[in-house]
Amino acid sequence: MKVICVAGYKNSGKTTLVTRLVDALSKKGSTGTVKQMLHHRFNPENTDTGKHFDAGADVVAAITDSELVTIKRNPTLEDSLNALADSGVEFAIVEGAKSSDLPKIFLGDVEGSDDISNIIVQLPVRSEWDIDALVELVLDQPEWVTLDSLIRKVRSNPDIRLSGGIATFTGIVRRINGDVETTAIDFEKYEGVADRAIEKICFDLKQEDNIIDVLIHHRTGLIRSGEDIVYIVVAAAHRQELFETLTEALERIKDDVPIWKKEFTIEGDFWVHDKL
Structure with a gap:
């Protein structure tokens, strides 16, 4: 988007x-x-949805003949x-x-x-x-990507009719690693080169038997503990190839994509020199 x-x-x-x-x-x-x-305020206190909200509902959905509003x-x-x-x-x-x-x-x-x-x-x-x-x-603006938007894109592939399943992987910033507490990681990529490397991984994996589609998105910039880093979405004819390809995609991101990270912990920050 x-x-x-x-x-x-x-x-x-x-x-x-x-x-x-x-x-x-x-x-x-x-x-x-x-x-x-x-x-x-979209739902004033004298409306039914306002009364629902004020009673403590965390989410209120209002539906008319032509509109859906979520509060x-x-x-x-x-x-x-x-x-x-x-x-x-x-x-x-x-x-x-x-x-x-x-x-x-x-x-x-x-x-x-x-x-x-x-x-x-x-x-x-x-x-x-x-x-x-x-x-x-x-x-010309960069894409705003969510996991659901990638899944929706895979589902729109005309060849999805050949698929027996869609599998996803979401990498997040691990807060506790041994006795170290991480607060955030700053990811930097080799502009252009990293994107082409990801495109090549997706292209290569889609050449394998029974693989319908592969999409990968890696975020950059400062990402806080618990937040998403990378999404991988794979559609395949059978579950065996599905999970094998998901694992292969993750390993190739680590090996082939020039993205570096600076880790911020409660004890200080440092660059992690190896690629992901």
């Missing part, structure tokens, strides 16, 4: 630009939006984007969230704020924007 944030101050034309981008991107694939609405506690921007990716959305536009680290189209002047980062293009407010150019900018 490609993600872009449209940010700016009040009355800068954010909603107008978002709707124009939605109109253009929806012609290329499924499109979703996220709107930060601070100090608003949950402790919401985050990451949660909303993961939900869009899990549902199969190909393009996500976030309106607002100017303090996030998402790639941004910013409308107007930044006004000297230090908490606005990752502006990839700055545009005049309420203008005749070049939507085609902005669509190309969105297409």
Whole structure:
């Protein structure tokens, strides 16, 4: 899923630009939006869903003839984007969230704020924007990937009809390793080379008998203990090849992909010199 944030101050034309981008991107694939609405409430206390929520429900789903709304506690921007990716959305536009680290189209002047980062293009407010150019900018953004989005992609493979199963592996940051407690790991990759190495692993494994599809995604940057590092999804005709290929994919990631890690522990931090 490609993600872009449209940010700016009040009355800068954010909603107008978002709707124009939605109109253009929806012609290329499924499109979703996220709107930060601070100090608003979707389910007021005098509604049935509000009463459910106030009684202590952690998640409330409201269904009409044409809409489904899910209300949950402790919401985050990451949660909303993961939900869009899990549902199969190909393009996500976030309106607002100017303090996030998402790639941004910013409308107007930044006004000297230090908490606005990752502006990839700055545009005049309420203008005749070049939507085609902005669509190309969105297409150039990195993929936002979840495990469910990879599984959905494998299921969309026309050859899935030959598959008898889908298996997945999720690698996470181990918090306790012997007597050492890890708080986070910072992953760095050899740009371009690492991605090509992963593509080659997937290509090679798909040449094996009865292997329908293989997808791999490895996150980079700072990942905290308990959070996901790597996803592997394999579809195969039979379970024997399925699990053998899943294991082979993991070993080849460790051996062939130039990704390095700096480990942060309660006793200090250090670079792990071997590849994963």
